[in-house]
Amino acid sequence: MSILGESGGMSASADGGGLSRARLGRMREILAEGVESGDVPGLVALVHRRGETHVEALGTQSLDEDAPPMRPDTIFRISSMIKPITAVAAMTLVEECRLRLDDPVDDLLPELADRRVLRRADGPLDDTVPAERAITLRDLLTFRLGYGATFGLPEGCPIQRATAEAGLEIGPDGPQVGADEWLKRLGALPLVHQPGTAWMYHTGADVLGVLIARAAGQPLADVLRERVFDPLGMRDTGFHVPAGKLGRMAVPYGTDPVTGGMARSREARAGAWDRPPVFASGGGGPSLLSTAGDYLAFSRMLLDKGRYDGGRLLSRPAVELMTTDHLTPGQKAGNEMFLGSGGWGFGLAVDARRDDLAFRPGRFGWTGGLGTEAYADPHEDLVGVLLTQRVFDSPVAPRVFQNFWTAAYAAIDD
Known part of the structure; x- marks a missing residue:
């Protein structure tokens, strides 16, 4: 896997993977505007296409004055993004x-x-x-x-x-x-x-x-580690953060009901996530923790129909079954808040039509309510991962999410 960019730095190579270097630079500017405007404290954004990966790490891990900067391997609570896993x-x-x-x-x-x-x-x-x-x-x-x-x-x-x-x-x-x-x-x-x-x-x-x-016959954490995380090399993914990695964890924020600004949601370094939870949730609460690179490995496996660098995790028919919409129109009725114009496969959403530049029919993945998202587009051989620490606690998601996908698709150069 070639890295085209990391935290805005670009390699000296020509455009690769069918992505425009100039337009990826524009994506960085758009995302930086979202951080500077206070839409999110910080973010890690990743676009992968045809074997090449571009990563942006912008802002800080918290709003504290001495907060460390975001880095490509910052650890986030990914909540409902565990559902496909x-x-x-x-x-x-x-x-x-x-x-x-x-x-x-x-x-x-x-x-x-x-x-x-x-x-x-x-x-x-x-x-x-x-x-x-x-x-x-x-x-x-x-x-x-x-x-x-x-x-x-x-x-x-x-x-x-x-x-x-x-x-x-x-x-x-x-x-x-x-x-x-x-x-x-x-x-x-x-x-x-x-x-x-x-x-x-x-x-x-x-x-x-x-x-x-x-x-x-095992705890869920062990099942996921042995069957998914270890084979895919997802070394920073789990239900708790070892003490030596807590310094890489983004502090989550929600909306202050009084001021409308951002307020600390949970203190990441006060013991909340340094031990296994009472209930390891297959759905997202308490949240799984992961990084953009780890989740890319998972998304690439699905995009490659079950294959990964070390072999095969699932068969092609199994992945195709997972990423097919299984809902009838009647079963989708009343669920537009979650499904939009799309449908549902096995543990993940499947886009149904292109009605915006940020969507594509057949794209699949899911969003985490604590401010994260990852989708794979088999038609474009594209994976996008956007991790923030801004909880979705208002009717309208931060604009940075739609902007990210719009810019990612706009960067396609073939």
């Missing part, structure tokens, strides 16, 4: 015939057997009907198991109150109980929809993490 780990077990897509999960997840389903999504918890069928692995991968985010329901409806009381709300810090207790609490609630009928964000990935840990 969890799906890949599941597919390795499918290829070993230890799991099957359409088998019920009851044997490994008895807490979810014999489900009851709300007659109305916003109705009383005791007004239920039997589930028409069992939940399957395919349901978990496609987020159609009947559990998930209830953002479209009236605020304070019974299922939302019960979810909060059970400590099952979706958030960046994740459950404060272990996986077995978490699943037991989830299983005490009725499904919101019949299995296989409606897309609901997030919870399927957390259940999937429990399933593959039980199927493999």
Whole structure:
């Protein structure tokens, strides 16, 4: 892999990988404007095409006066960007015939057997009907198991109150109980929809993490390390940061409700991320931690249909199945906040049409709610990774994200 640029420095070689050097320079200017304007404290942006990689590290790791500058290997909380990783780990077990897509999960997840389903999504918890069928692995991968985010329901409806009381709300810090207790609490609630009928964000990935840990007979962190991180050389990716690497971690920020400016969200160096979490989430809370280079290795594996420099992680058919939209129009309805004009494969989004320069049909990947994003475009042989520490806690994402993708596509030079 050739590095075209790092923190703005350019090599003496001619344009490579079908990317314009001049336009990559313009991308740096655009991203720098986002940092200087206060849109984000800092960022690491990476564009990879045809074997060549351009990296920009701009701003600082925090807003402190003595904050170290961003660097290409700065460590970020990537939250929901773990969802495609969890799906890949599941597919390795499918290829070993230890799991099957359409088998019920009851044997490994008895807490979810014999489900009851709300007659109305916003109705009383005791007004239920039997589930028409069992939940399957395919349901978990496609987020159609009947559990998930209830953002479209009236605020304070019974299922939302019960979810909060059970400590099952979706958030960046994740459950404060272990996986077995978490699943037991989830299983005490009725499904919101019949299995296989409606897309609901997030919870399927957390259940999937429990399933593959039980199927493999190992903690989820070990499953991901052995099946994904170690083979791909993702040495800075994990559920906690060793003490010797804490100095490379970006401090997360959210929006101050009083001033509208940025306020520190969690203190990275106060012990929050230097030990394994109580619940290792397959969906993103508590957040996985990673770097732009590590996530590039993962995205390139998917872009190369399962191959990586050391061999093959998944078969080509498995990756093609993962990156195909599996939702019907009816299942997408009401989920435009998450899916936009696209669809959902196995643990990741799949763009459906080009209605902006920042999108492309067939592009796949996902976003982390703590300010990160990575997508791969097989038509352009392109990977883009943008990592910031600005939490998405307002209706409009920081402009730097759309600007990054617009500039990345504008830099294509063939």
